Amino acid sequence: MLNTFLSIKNMGFEDSFTVNMTDKIVVCAHEPCKDHWLPFTNFDLLVPPFDVGSTFFYKKPSNGRGFLDIVDTLKESLSRTLTLYPPMAGEIAWNGAVLENQIHCNNQGVDFIEAVADVELKELNLYNPDECIEGKLMPKKLLRGVLAIQVTKLKCEGIVIGVMVDHRMVDGYSANMFISSWADMTRSKASSMIPSFGRSYLTPRSPIVYSPLIDNVFAPFQPESNHDNDLCKEDDQYILVNRIYYVKGEQLKMLQSLASKNGCRTSKLVAFTSFLWKEVALSMEDSGKNNETCNVVVTVDGRRRLSEGEGKEKERLMASYFGNVLSMPYGSKKPKELKEMTLSNVAIEVLEFLKTATTKEHFLDIIDWVEKQKPQPLISKAFAGKDMSFSISAGQRFETMDKIDFGWGKLAFGSCHAPAERKDCFVMTMGSPINNEDWVVYAHMPKKHMEYIETHDGHVIKPLNADYLNI
Template identity: 65%
Template sequence: MGIRDKSFSVDVIEKVVVHAEEPWTDHWLPFTNLDLLVPPFDVGSFFCYKKPSHGDFATTLSALKDSLSRALALYYPLAGEILLNVDVGENQIHCNNRGVDLTKAVADVELKELNLYNPDESIEGKLIPKKLHGVLAIQVTELKCGGIVIGCMFDHRAADGYSANMFISSWAEITRSEPPSMLPSFQRSILNPRCPTTYSPSIGNVFSLFEPPTEPAHDQTNNGDDLLINRVYYIEGEQLNKVQHLASENGRKRSKLEAFTAYLWKIIALSMEDSENYNRLCNVALAVDGRGRLGQGGGEEKKKLMASHFGNVLSMPSGSKRSQELKEMSLSDIATNVHEFLQTATVKDHFLDVIDWVEERRSQPLVAIAFASKEVSVMISSGTRFHIMDKMDFGWGKVVFGSCHVPSGRNDCYVMTLSSPTNNNDWIVYMHLPMKHMSYIELHASHMFKPLSAEYLRI
């Protein structure tokens, strides 16, 4: 069985199901109210390594399978399935130790030859698995040079990026025969709603009921410009500093993330105007982790429980403006707008309000307000805090490169910023955007967004 195209081929050698090491108990784990804000889609991540200095691939894979079984004993929901619990009438995680599908493969390509700038060519359908069953699927691939790529695909309803990285970090630590630095918590009561429920009307500016569209999305053409593609760039620290300086020209210093969001928001608006989508609404949303906020004021125990909580603890505040207005605004004015909508989700009360708001709508599909319409909407998430280059060491060396990956079937626009593995001041930026916006960015912002290359990664 193999996957082959003009660039390189991948041959699947073995497929096994890895179960959690005993003991485990069969039970149902309900979703929290914050989990219910996540649509039923998958999200992936992959990690590239140079050839291990010791042991062959068979030995390496055997060690990974053994440590995965032990890691799943701690992260037992990942070995389960999301099913309808008929007793309560809701989807829940059935912790039944169904197991994780693990694929062993070999690829006819060297690490330095991987076109990481274009994951659609090098990663999609090749080095990251499709999840056909369960909550998690993993593929371990040996490259022609002896390098290794570990690809994972998670059901986003069970884990956000923080949780996924917590699991992979623990799996790596167990593989290195070290105790996990953090044990996961699945205590649902920590995110229970208040009684009685109460919330600010401003939650309606962040989330809404999901209503399936009755008409096709705008701007659907037959020339492929609206096709969503994946690209990976690096941004030099000097460029980030320049954008931050421009975003702070009104006398109020903005963070690099706020400045980057403002810059990307404007350039997408310019792309819309350039493609004759005049004066259309353009939405941008930011993913905000609530663990630190919800852990405030409850003592050290509450703080630790929130830091180790496995699941989704995200809010997605957003801004909406017309492309013509964004075109005429200064970067500092756009950054001020970003700062203002972002502030709504940076306090504990916001997340408590979200939990209560969801409680009154548990039986209904919910969505971030930015994605409730057919207008252009882009979600931006910061992964710079994950420190994946240091934590994902399975015992044969640090990650050469790692990134998230959105499967090609997803039609939502997504951008993630990551720390650079070669320069602490640089960023890696993963983008899942329509081709027309990506082409505009490469034509008009090539000084900012530079295609990721083996030379930059020093491999």
Template identity: 60%
Template sequence: MFDHRAADGYSANMFISSWADIARAETPSMLPSFQRSILNPRCPTTYTSSIDDVFALFEPPTKPDLDQNNNDGDNALINRVYYIEGEQLNKIQLLASENGSRRSKLESFTSFLWKIVALSMDDGGDRNKLCNVALAVDGRSRLSEGDGEEKEKLMASHFGNVLSMPSGSKISQDLKEMSLSNIATEVHEFLQTATTKDHFLDLIDWVEERRSKPLVAIAFASKETSVMISSGTRFHIMDKMDFGWGKVVFGSCHVPSGREDCYVMTLPSPTNNNDWIVYMHLPMKHMTYIESHASQMFKPLTSDYLKI
């Protein structure tokens, strides 16, 4: 397990990959850098108000209200792992790009999942409630832009947390009525706020002034339905990892059952370069709806698919 106050998924992957290399008596392919000074704040600190749209001060939750609608356990969070065929990813990318702007597969997938969760909420009677979606954005490559090869290498090997978490918020009924391409435009616009070097420089300064206080992504600062989506498709979890008895057949992340936040992670497929593996930690009611209405997209991961 790891704590996001100390590390992110990129760092965890670096650690596990190095562990596998050392187990085979090999030098790790990337030695971690703990040089905190490369993330020093500016003097004086300066940032725009846009950071307030991404993070907020964390306030410990009060005693939770008893959920009268949860007698059947539909709100209990469960873990599932699916695979998505490359053909399906291409289809939703085409639908998400109908406005004339080509959207990435991650933007398209995020748009599809945002809408399917909203449809599940609407189906359950929550049609006028907010539905939030957040995306994890790695700042390593952004922070090294224009600063030379040495800074680029230092940032690439930096062990820590270099994430921003921009998000969007819409009423579930509105999402139900929007086309996938319009939702993809919303995703693209909120994502763009956190994909620049200036954003991460501002974020460093903003966090520096609040180092003694716990912070939280704005999407999770309320009790509204919120889903965090993280992309691990570039992590070497399966294709290169070998602890000495052969390459790993399958690897995934796992959110403990005690965690009450909704989390989704995309991973590379070990059997088909065009497919994705998708790990999901969502309420039972959303998972049931997804399996009933999007089974052509989300297919249960099986030993047959993994060829084991």
């Protein structure tokens, strides 16, 4: 047993607690595949090299199983899951044969940490992940490989599973696929989905051809012009913080109604995006930043679109494809412009820029455009400058709240997690474990803007708490 102290106490914080690491091992694939290299696709090359996390919270196991027994089962099932997902047991390394970074499927394994925390599930301030998750219930920045996992026993015998992965390996869809497979393998010894790693259907066309509109979505990455949030340097109020909220179903319907126009009902995601874009702009205006620009990005999954008209086999392959397949269209407005617009007019702007990413041709254009730009690094154009930019991703269709069942009880709460060193602003909307009509919203945003929204829109967006989650 290592008895390594993982975190310091949160001085002055109500649910101050410590976490002790009790063991750390490397879990490898049970049946490793032949050592091989897997190239990044052109969609992977649009993702900056940072880590993303997920956390899963469970009450005391309903089947009476002890923590050590559960951990042993998780290790064994993880080993079998890695057999299905060889890249997750590998590393990103330089392939001298082709002179580029690739995924080396070498079964070097995954860091697996066991820990114990002196806090009960109901005592965790989930509204503030910077205090209760960062550096405590989540593995720290990856030091090896592309995946790390921490399983923590709480004082109430509840269990928290923290998963950290290199974003160049996965988008939200793929991360959910891996976690769901691991849960399936733990509970029933078989995965409900077999992942696909084929690259042939994501290769450039010949000859390369793309619409110039792609230049309005992505851009070459210039470190000196990276927005790296100059805001943070001028005032502690603009440091990036992690916050988790919930939005009741009736509030989402209210936003949807306000964002709809002339009998044309917009989606809840478009309505919420419009609401948040306008409120961030109002916060900027409140701070005297009228002449700056506010950008909102909406991530769009291309799996279904790329398989359009290609038959059932292509649909199946794309539905099980493991990797990144995202576009990032965005809108750009001055705070004053957004302030003077009704929510329905803001929604029209959102729908207008989203139209660029709704076709198969758009995603084929991305593949070709990236091929033309190689080998220079690329980035979403919204994040290429110094403007206030944030992205919104929809996680409602992921299985986080419904099916991440490892066999000892229903998930009490699950969320994404942004490591402290991540400098881009983003928001993830997710389903609620309490009510199918509600949302849980994760925000990695400037403190100033979140405090403004909490103050002015507290009836819409509320800090997540144990009472809401019934824990």
